[in-house]
Amino acid sequence: MATIYLDNNATTAVDPRAVEAMLPYFTEQYGNPSSLHGLGESAAQALAQARAQVARLLNAPARRIVFTSGATESNLTALRAALAGAKERRRIVTSAVEHAAVLEPTARLEREGFEVVRVGVDGDGRLRLDELERAVDERCALVSVMWANNETGVVHELAAVRAACQRSGAKLHIDAVQAVGRLPLDVASSGADYLALSGHKFHAPKGVGALYVRDDERFEALLAGGGQEHERRGGTENIPGIVGLGAAAKLARAWVDGPGPRELGELRDSFEDELSERLEGLEFHGRASARVPNTSNFRVEGVSGEALTQWLAAEGVCVSTGAACSASRHKPSHVLLALGLTPAQASGSVRVSLSRFTAPAELERAAELVVSGVERLRALAAP
Numbered sequence: 312m313a314t315i316y317l318d319n320n321a322t323t324a325v326d327p328r329a330v331e332a333m334l335p336y337f338t339e340q341y342g343n344p345s346s347l348h349g350l351g352e353s354a355a356q357a358l359a360q361a362r363a364q365v366a367r368l369l370n371a372p373a374r375r376i377v378f379t380s381g382a383t384e385s386n387l388t389a390l391r392a393a394l395a396g397a398k399e400r401r402r403i404v405t406s407a408v409e410h411a412a413v414l415e416p417t418a419r420l421e422r423e424g425f426e427v428v429r430v431g432v433d434g435d436g437r438l439r440l441d442e443l444e445r446a447v448d449e450r451c452a453l454v455s456v457m458w459a460n461n462e463t464g465v466v467h468e469l470a471a472v473r474a475a476c477q478r479s480g481a482k483l484h485i486d487a488v489q490a491v492g493r494l495p496l497d498v499a500s501s502g503a504d505y506l507a508l509s510g511h512k513f514h515a516p517k518g519v520g521a522l523y524v525r526d527d528e529r530f531e532a533l534l535a536g537g538g539q540e541h542e543r544r545g546g547t548e549n550i551p552g553i554v555g556l557g558a559a560a561k562l563a564r565a566w567v568d569g570p571g572p573r574e575l576g577e578l579r580d581s582f583e584d585e586l587s588e589r590l591e592g593l594e595f596h597g598r599a600s601a602r603v604p605n606t607s608n609f610r611v612e613g614v615s616g617e618a619l620t621q622w623l624a625a626e627g628v629c630v631s632t633g634a635a636c637s638a639s640r641h642k643p644s645h646v647l648l649a650l651g652l653t654p655a656q657a658s659g660s661v662r663v664s665l666s667r668f669t670a671p672a673e674l675e676r677a678a679e680l681v682v683s684g685v686e687r688l689r690a691l692a693a694p
């Protein structure tokens with residue numbers, strides 16, 4: 312039975328072209344980029360090339376990119392760096408639908424004495440901009456919001472967030488993990504002071520990511536060490552991973568600039584239309600909002616999301632009940648609760664996330680199996 316992989320918001324397959332680019336850096340070009348000999352020099356060149364490739368994906372100057380171990384580290388670095396220069400500003404404004412990689416460190420900062428305001432979303436997953444605008448004033452040091460949500464795919468209205476930050480002088484951090492490689496992004500017009508991305512969400516390997524840093528002044532490295540990354544992140548650089556990230560960034564840039572996002576969105580929409588035609592009691596989450604083109608989140612009345620996910624897994628279809636990390640904790644999704652779903656409705660939800668490698672035939676088969684899975688589970692539950 313061939314696997315149909317529809318859990319790309321959890322992680323993606325590494326593009327074989329990225330793997331190929333990485334291979335020489337394990338066994339042939341294994342130098343340390345800080346070394347002065349030829350092997351060091353070629354590692355340094357690879358590092359520079361990858362930095363330029365990631366920068367091009369974001370439309371940023373290359374020197375503004377810092378390589379990290381992924382978005383968890385990038386987010387934490389951004390939060391710490393933004394607050395290092397905050398002085399008497401003690402408020403952080405974030406949203407109720409952030410990933411754990413922002414929720415957890417902001418909760419920690421709250422315990423350390425910062426005031427944290429978590430702005431809600433409406434029933435379609437859109438940020439409540441009125442709440443945000445009220446909270447972002449001269450007491451606010453930092454606003455941290457995601458570009459696109461990992462569960463619903465809803466794209467946040469960042470222009471209003473940017474304007475609020477500019478009015479109040481607060482720094483803006485954007486967790487762009489689920490938008491990078493799915494939408495064309497322009498970091499300059501986003502107004503971000505910091506922007507986080509993670510390689511494994513766009514066909515680069517796991518354990519490598521980047522942080523865009525608009526201004527090094529007062530920037531404080533989270534990992535102090537040997538002065539790598541222009542004093543912004545200590546530790547010998549993960550050259551093979553960074554080369555893979557650069558190669559994936561180059562491929563992603565070409566894809567987002569072409570018809571890819573539109574075509575992927577059409578594929579996702581046709582999957583949703585097919586389910587709508589064939590299933591009673593189906594509700595989509597975030598469908599009325601702007602979304603990244605690869606994500607669909609829905610629930611079917613009377614059917615447990617976990618049971619459907621497991622039924623599909625047994626048929627070779629990989630989907631998820633929500634964020635990979637919270638799905639394994641068996642808790643209803645905080646994102647869906649924030650949309651106003653009851654815990655039972657949130658637990659009934661399923662996330663299907665595509666990638667540029669998803670074939671139309673795979674999605675047709677998946678729709679078929681969702682319909683038969685729902686029928687089967689309803690039959691089992693019938694008195």
Ligand SMILES: Cc1ncc(COP(=O)(O)O)c(C=O)c1O
Nearest residue numbers: 381382383410412461486488509
């Ligand atoms: C929106 C968002 N932010 C941050 C992360 C964390 O990325 P990583 O696990 O690569 O550090 C993820 C991963 O699921 C995510 O979806």
